[in-house]
Amino acid sequence: MLVDAPYIPPSVFGLEEKTSPEPEKSGPALGRRLATLALRGGSLAVFAGVLVFFSIAAPFFLTVGNIGNVLGQSAIAGVLAIGLTIVVIAGGSNVVTGGIDLSLAANMGLSAAVYATLAQAGQGDAVAILGALGTGLAIGAVNAAAVTLAGIVPLLATLAVMNVVAGLELVLTQNTVVPASGEFLSTLSASGPFGVPVLAYVLLGFTLVVAAIVQYTPLGLRLYAVGEYPDAARAAGLPVRSFVAGSFLASGLCGGFAGILSVSYLSGSTTGAGEMLLPVVVTALLGVVFSRRLVPTITGTLLSALFVGFLINGFQLLNISSTLVSGVQGLLILLVVSATTLLCREAV
Amino acid sequence: MATASLSAFTRGIGRYALVAALAAVFATFAALAPGFLSGANLVSVLVNNFALLAIVAVAMTFAVSAGGIDLSVGTAIDFASFAFVSLVLAGQPIPLAALGGLAGGALVGLFNAVLIAGIGISPFLATLGTLFVGRSVQQLLTNGGNPVYLPPAGVPEAFRFLGHGSVAGLPVPLLVAALVIAGAWLVLSRTRFGRVVLATGIQASVVRYSGIRLSRVTAATYVLVSAIAAIVGLILTSTVTVYIPSSGNAFLLNAIGATFIGTTFDPHGRPNVPGTVLGVLLLGIVANGLLLSGLNFYWQQVGTGLLIFSVLAIGFANRKAAARA
Numbered sequence: 001m002l003v004d005a006p007y008i009p010p011s012v013f014g015l016e017e018k019t020s021p022e023p024e025k026s027g028p029a030l031g032r033r034l035a036t037l038a039l040r041g042g043s044l045a046v047f048a049g050v051l052v053f054f055s056i057a058a059p060f061f062l063t064v065g066n067i068g069n070v071l072g073q074s075a076i077a078g079v080l081a082i083g084l085t086i087v088v089i090a091g092g093s094n095v096v097t098g099g100i101d102l103s104l105a106a107n108m109g110l111s112a113a114v115y116a117t118l119a120q121a122g123q124g125d126a127v128a129i130l131g132a133l134g135t136g137l138a139i140g141a142v143n144a145a146a147v148t149l150a151g152i153v154p155l156l157a158t159l160a161v162m163n164v165v166a167g168l169e170l171v172l173t174q175n176t177v178v179p180a181s182g183e184f185l186s187t188l189s190a191s192g193p194f195g196v197p198v199l200a201y202v203l204l205g206f207t208l209v210v211a212a213i214v215q216y217t218p219l220g221l222r223l224y225a226v227g228e229y230p231d232a233a234r235a236a237g238l239p240v241r242s243f244v245a246g247s248f249l250a251s252g253l254c255g256g257f258a259g260i261l262s263v264s265y266l267s268g269s270t271t272g273a274g275e276m277l278l279p280v281v282v283t284a285l286l287g288v289v290f291s292r293r294l295v296p297t298i299t300g301t302l303l304s305a306l307f308v309g310f311l312i313n314g315f316q317l318l319n320i321s322s323t324l325v326s327g328v329q330g331l332l333i334l335l336v337v338s339a340t341t342l343l344c345r346e347a348v
Numbered sequence: 349m350a351t352a353s354l355s356a357f358t359r360g361i362g363r364y365a366l367v368a369a370l371a372a373v374f375a376t377f378a379a380l381a382p383g384f385l386s387g388a389n390l391v392s393v394l395v396n397n398f399a400l401l402a403i404v405a406v407a408m409t410f411a412v413s414a415g416g417i418d419l420s421v422g423t424a425i426d427f428a429s430f431a432f433v434s435l436v437l438a439g440q441p442i443p444l445a446a447l448g449g450l451a452g453g454a455l456v457g458l459f460n461a462v463l464i465a466g467i468g469i470s471p472f473l474a475t476l477g478t479l480f481v482g483r484s485v486q487q488l489l490t491n492g493g494n495p496v497y498l499p500p501a502g503v504p505e506a507f508r509f510l511g512h513g514s515v516a517g518l519p520v521p522l523l524v525a526a527l528v529i530a531g532a533w534l535v536l537s538r539t540r541f542g543r544v545v546l547a548t549g550i551q552a553s554v555v556r557y558s559g560i561r562l563s564r565v566t567a568a569t570y571v572l573v574s575a576i577a578a579i580v581g582l583i584l585t586s587t588v589t590v591y592i593p594s595s596g597n598a599f600l601l602n603a604i605g606a607t608f609i610g611t612t613f614d615p616h617g618r619p620n621v622p623g624t625v626l627g628v629l630l631l632g633i634v635a636n637g638l639l640l641s642g643l644n645f646y647w648q649q650v651g652t653g654l655l656i657f658s659v660l661a662i663g664f665a666n667r668k669a670a671a672r673a
Contacts, residue, residue, distance in 0.1 A: 167649030327484025334477035
């Protein structure tokens, strides 16, 4: 046979519920905790190792200016990945039947197009901002309705919405670049204190706010409960559907917000937003390793986005083809998930 | 399956939704789009809009039937295409090169099989990883993502057969698609392997407790998915005589869409080959009809998306109602 694994019980298999609480004895649980610690420490060590390697190989790497640049360049993907993380938290980590929002990248594209078009039409910054955020929120509302009212699996619902949204963007822009400028956009794309781009501060501030809500409020705790143990959450009287709907609204809003950031970063709306989709999905899923219990977290997603950002930046500084980045991302996610899976299997 | 009784048909409005959507779309375009009903156009729908996507979607149906998903079908297409083109450029005979292409695609499936059946990673994550690694590998192989052209003059006629040839008046891509569809339907609904695959998707633990080596079945499933997808790589390369890195991903989302639209055709909402084929047909007819009706190109995507959305919404709403009853 092709795979030399007949005697290994595939205890974690595909779509089977992975999060079901297996009764564990204290021994394996301790071992698992140690192993989890090692994995988490290991991923942080890899992160640190990569930073150290780049800072030795490329002296410019570890300057404030460069770090700020990486933060700024990661802002758009970071905001999108954080939006996706919210959906994953509320929907559960099973990506096929659980929470996922494939419309996020297209959402960003359409929101950016709306912003740029409104700005072109001579509308003020406030109108354009409201337009972009409103677009994102509306897309989120459609997703929420499709998932919670029509009962379509998130993967498919957001896939269909993605197609519609990407089409609407083409209709709006006629597949061209819509340049946009304005006071607000120049402020966003300028440099802030210490010569660090404003976008970097925006990303950090945004993460801080969302992380505070998701990780340190009862609301956030309930969000995790809804995602991990929907039955228990329902039994405890939590409005599961409202939480799931709310998570899609939040991610839609993140898409609109990312749209504004991308308009300022690129001085207009451009086509090809859809290409951001899979990298954003990987970033959000990779963020799991930066959390203590290997669950999706906002700060973990930020670290993951920065990790990818530093990787791309380091490769550029070293003049290594940045095409390797996607390979490294893919390998990382496979390594991380393999390690997690093997650890879980040992623990059972 | 295809021979389901009439009562099952009427019980599931979800099934009705897909067939009705197909009929409505067909009727609408027949009335509105000039030339839609012409024989040449219908053949063109089948060859250009249906055949290749149908093969990919049938491959996807295997993965979804086994309770998984394969995001790396595009990678398998690309690897097959690359191996095919490279072998032809190296002067190998066409049949050998085609076999090499199939093997190149199946290699992707082998990688997935190790990840999913060997290590136990969830299919979504495993194949997403494969997709990313595959993209990098292709860029490394092609010096940063340059297309590999075959000189049009030097291409043997046999090479063009898969893409441009015809047997008894039928275009080869369509024939291949028909064979793949029939074969997949037979395997899934008429063989032991197919039953085990379907059972895996419904309840994997039961399969395991029945003493079946689940990991082997899963491994075989993902190799099969990639091997089927690899066929598309061969046909595509033969049609355009060029290998473009990472171009196979264009099929991915439509294949997933068609497979899941197809699930509304089953009373229990399970993936099935006939449903998938209807789903692909729906997507193909909509794409072609919108093109002919002279609608703004950019609105076509919106229209397609809305249509998929409504079929899914009706199908799932009905399934929910059925589950409640």
